[in-house]
Each structure stands twice: as structure tokens, then as C-alpha cells.
Amino acid sequence: MRELDLASWPFQEHYRFFRQMDFQMFHICVNIDVTHFLRYTKERGLPFYPAMIYAAMRGTDEIEEFRYRTRGPDRVIVHDYLHPGFTDVAGEGGLFKMVRSVGHHGLSMEQFCRRAKEASASQQQMLPREPEPDDMIFITCLPWISFTDLGHTISLDPESCVPQVSWGKYFVQNGRTLLPFSVQVSHALMAGYHVAKYIDWVQQYIDSL
Numbered sequence: 001m002r003e004l005d006l007a008s009w010p011f012q013e014h015y016r017f018f019r020q021m022d023f024q025m026f027h028i029c030v031n032i033d034v035t036h037f038l039r040y041t042k043e044r045g046l047p048f049y050p051a052m053i054y055a056a057m058r059g060t061d062e063i064e065e066f067r068y069r070t071r072g073p074d075r076v077i078v079h080d081y082l083h084p085g086f087t088d089v090a091g092e093g094g095l096f097k098m099v100r101s102v103g104h105h106g107l108s109m110e111q112f113c114r115r116a117k118e119a120s121a122s123q124q125q126m127l128p129r130e131p132e133p134d135d136m137i138f139i140t141c142l143p144w145i146s147f148t149d150l151g152h153t154i155s156l157d158p159e160s161c162v163p164q165v166s167w168g169k170y171f172v173q174n175g176r177t178l179l180p181f182s183v184q185v186s187h188a189l190m191a192g193y194h195v196a197k198y199i200d201w202v203q204q205y206i207d208s209l
Contacts, residue, residue, distance in 0.1 A: 001135075004068070004076040011190075018188040019073065019158055027164075027184035028195050029149050034170055035177045037206035046109065050116040052179075053084050053139050056165050057104040059202040060137055065190035066198060069134045070159050076189070079135045081105045086139040088120040097126040100136065138164040146171045150182040161186035 006012050018024050034052075041051045060066040060082045067079040083103040090097040102119040104112045138152075147168045154160055168180035181202075183195050 001080060002078050004078060006074065006076065009076070014191070015076070015188050018186070019070075021187070022156055023154075024158065024161070024186050024188050025152075025154055025184050026187050026192075027149075027151055027182055028192065028199075029147070029180060029182040030199060031173075031178040032181045032199065032203050032206075033176050034179045034206065037209065038170070038177055040206075040209045044110070046113050047117070049141055049143075050086075050113040051109055052141075052167065053086055053116065054104055054107075054109045054112045055202055055206050056139060057082065057084050057137070058205055059198050060163075061105075062201050063194060063198040065194040066137065066163055066185070068161075068189040070161055070188070073158075081135075083133075083136045084139050085132070085136045086116070087141070090126050095126065097123060098128065099123055100128060100132070132162075134159075134162055136162060138162055140164075140166045142166065142168045145169055147180050147182070150180075150184075152184050154184075158188075161189055 006015070009015070037055070038048065041048050064078060067082060069077055069079065071077055083100070085098055085100045087096045088099050089095070097120070099116070099120045101123065102112070102115045107115065142150075145168050150166055150168075152164045152166070164184040166182045170177050170179040172178075181199065183198065185195060
């Protein structure tokens with residue numbers, strides 16, 4: 001972990017401006033092409049959801065702004081890497097749990113998928129009450145609907161700036177399999193340009209496998 005020098009940070013003026021907002025988050029939703037990636041995971045017997053979590057996390061390794069976090073109004077730190085906090089089904093009627101005890105760093109996709117399954121199976125508590133570390137990214141999936149937009153609940157605390165990444169039910173259009181993919185981030189720490197870089201990186205990564 002390191003600290004940004006706010007005086008030389010090109011985004012400093014934007015940071016000061018958007019940090020004043022009651023709701024500093026913005027979100028972008030696009031369709032990404034998972035035609036090749038879906039085939040890749042099926043051929044290797046990998047469950048799509050944790051495999052996609054792995055791809056989403058790899059993107060945070062590459063796009064530094066996703067690892068920015070605030071420490072009061074005058075400090076912004078950069079985590080070396082992040083851990084996913086992902087939802088998983090926890091029973092009938094829409095019950096879910098937030099799994100937070102698994103990381104992707106240094107693991108292959110296959111290893112991560114195994115560890116994610118083990119972590120979810122071993123976690124009994126649905127919504128852990130202990131304070132959430134901010135060296136993470138929230139991830140969820142709505143496999144029942146192909147949405148065109150998605151927003152998330154969030155605290156209005158200006159320190160609440162953890163990104164949230166979500167996707168929905170993939171669908172076929174013009175022979176390609178598309179996945180609704182939503183990213184919600186703090187505008188005090190990044191702009192649409194950085195979200196676009198992140199989405200482009202994830203798309204290129206899953207296409208390269």
C-alpha cells in the first residue's frame with residue numbers, strides 16, 4: 001500500500017469537487033461479449049460465476065484507480081491488490097450470503113474457482129457483521145434477468161468508495177453471447193474514462209484465453 005501525493009495528482013480538483021456530493025457514486029452498464037469465454041469455461045469444467053469474478057478482479061490489478069481508497073478528506077491510498085467480496089446463493093427465496101474470505105492474487109483461474117467454492121461452503125454467516133476492509137471490491141450476479149441498468153445501495157459516508165461490479169443473465173444476439181455488465185465507482189476517485197479502460201481490459205482478457 002502507498003499514499004498518493006495529492007498536490008501532484010492530476011485528479012485532485014475533481015476529487016475535492018465530487019467528494020462534497022451527498023452521493024458521489026456513478027455507474028455504467030454495458031454488454032460484454034462472453035461468447036469465447038463461455039466456451040472456454042465449459043471446455044475446462046469451470047463454473048462461469050467464479051471464473052468471471054476472477055476476470056473482474058484481474059482487471060482491478062491492471063487499472064490502478066480501482067484500488068484507490070480515501071483516508072479522510074486529505075489522504076488517498078492505493079492498495080497493492082484487492083480481494084473480492086461476492087454474493088452467493090444461501091437458500092430458497094432469494095437468500096444470499098456475502099463471501100469475503102477468498103483472494104485471487106497469485107492464483108490461477110482454476111485455483112480461484114476451487115477456493116471460492118470452498119469459502120462459500122464453509123461460511124455460515126450470511127452477512128458478516130465485522131467491519132469490512134476496504135481492500136476489496138463488491139461483486140454480485142443476477143442470473144435471472146438481462147438488465148440494462150443497475151444501481152446499488154451504499155452508505156452516504158464520503159469514505160464509502162469501494163467499487164461494485166455486477167452482471168446479469170447472458171443472452172444471444174446476432175450469434176454472439178452477451179453479458180450485462182455494470183460497474184459502480186466513486187466519481188471522487190475516477191472518471192468514466194477509467195471505467196471504460198477497466199471494461200475494455202476485462203473484455204480483452206476473456207477474449208485472450
